Amino acid sequence: MKLIPTPRRPRPTNDDTLGQGMDIALTVALFFGIGFALDRWLGTTPWFMIGLTVLASIGFFVSFKYQYTARMEQLEAERAERAAAGRAGPR
Numbered sequence: 001m002k003l004i005p006t007p008r009r010p011r012p013t014n015d016d017t018l019g020q021g022m023d024i025a026l027t028v029a030l031f032f033g034i035g036f037a038l039d040r041w042l043g044t045t046p047w048f049m050i051g052l053t054v055l056a057s058i059g060f061f062v063s064f065k066y067q068y069t070a071r072m073e074q075l076e077a078e079r080a081e082r083a084a085a086g087r088a089g090p091r
Contacts, residue, residue: 024060031056 035049042048 027060028053028056 031052032049035052038048038052039045
């Protein structure tokens with residue numbers, strides 16, 4: 001009896017959007033919880049909750065902007081390299 005080979009599953013990459021989504025949700029919830037605790041302790045409801053939630057959100061947007069820019073620069077460099085190799089190829 002011959003076993004049928006199973007296809008190899010691709011390795012996860014850094015572009016795992018589900019993982020990024022969970023990371024965002026948990027971090028924002030953590031910052032919200034810290035803000036809630038500070039507000040209860042200091043009696044400043046809702047200022048720390050709002051401030052820390054906005055801070056976490058802005059931090060993620062800035063992080064994604066830098067990741068996006070770095071990835072686009074990498075892809076642009078690869079495209080330029082392919083174009084240069086195509087021009088310098090045999091004729």
